[in-house]
Amino acid sequence: AEHVIFCVRLYVHNAMCSLSCFEVGSDICSHGGVMLAIDLKMGSPEHLDAAPVYDNPVVDNQVMEERNPTLDIIGLYAQVIVDTVRSLYDTAEEEPNVVYFGNMEATLPKRKYAMSASFARSPWLSGCLPQPPPISLVNKFSTWISRDNDSDLDSLWFEHKFPRMLRVNAVCVKQQFFGAHPLDHEVAVLALRRFNQLDVEAQAVSKYLLWREVLEPDFSTHALAGEKVAHIKAVQLQIAHAHHDITACQTFYTPVILDHGWAAYMWDMIRKEIHILDPLCAQPVGAEKRHATHQEAVSQIHEALFSCLNEFFARWHCTSDRWKRKSPKITREVFTRDESGMCMLHAIRHYDGEKMTWPLTKRNLDTFRQTTVFEVFRLQDEQGNFVADHVLRAALEEDEE
Secondary structure, eight states, X not given: OOOOOOOOOOOOOTTTSOOSSSOOOHHHHHHTSOXXXXXXXXXXXXXXXOOOOOSOHHHHHHHHHHOOHHHHHHHHHHHHHXXXXXXXXXTSOOOTTOOOTTOBOSSOOOOEEOOOSSOOOOHHHHTXXXXXXXXXXXXXXXXXXXXXXXXXXXXXXXXXXXXXXXXXXXXXXXXXXHSSOOOOHHHHHHHHHHHHXXXXXXXXXXXXXXXXXXXXXXXXXXXXXXXXXXXXXXXXXXXXXXXXXXXXXXXXXXEEEETTEEXXXXXXXXXXXXXXXXXXXXXXXXXXXXXXXHHHHHHHHXXXXXHHHHHHEESOSSOSSSOEEEOOOOOSSOOOTTTHHHHHHHHHHHBOSSSBSSOOOHHHHHHHHHHHHHHHTTOBOTTSOBTTHHHHHHHHSSOOO
């Protein structure tokens, strides 16, 4: 008898599962990540009592055709992320009326009509781009946080509760922006929430209209894990109960973490185009495999996105069929897997739907790191207060030596 054996060894680092949410063992912290190995065996006599198949090429071919190794790896990888992040939040005492990672809702929100007759203008065209912080403050803060001050930062936890509870330690933020640690799931969420606050603050005409909607990594992770994304409570809050008119957003961005690193996908609701923003696009090694992985991932996330839009809204602007896919070359420099997370954040901030308005280079990425970490420490809570106020004061009010 022949048996189909499918073995996957999946190595999961900081870039895919957040170890920044809660305190974990010293062995894991010292490496800044966790390596997981998954062995999935199907049809093995030790695991499955199956009727033997004797020299039947038709059955053998059917078995091989039904399996898609790329989809299997994508799904397994995403499921590990989901399980890991969910388990980290399971160790905390849940606050009442607060949504946590992975919380499900049995019912769907009441469907709304897509009322917007037009889309919001691009911030690059309307002149409503967020103003960069003063370079002198950024440099001063970068100098301060680069010192050996982990004892001061260890007591600081970033907490933000919309659309779901986020809890990240400040030391992990420092390690991932200035150290050798790659960007993880929860620190990516943290940065994107601050970016959203900056976009809202920059709207001169109406804070209710935004050109881009950046979905948090939860969306793509749950979608790639094969979960019913429309029933994820945090997704319902971000899309169906957004604080702005989401039907006026021309573009939807979503970060995605795959086995080869981070990337971002953009949906243009007017042109019906999906843009695959791959920070590793200049890396010739493994290009064919990455392309195949992106194509499968885009298909799954596209289906999940329009499932949510059609469930939450009546008469959405466009249908899910006949979408074009583009893979613009967003950089000419070769980046590594560990650098892909910061590159993804850079692309989401500076891709205007056609090109990178600020080129993605190693030099520019270093500047972007410094500016972004400064903004992350200026994250505001639901009442508009700086979450890290005492750290900002300690860094910026320190006397010059």
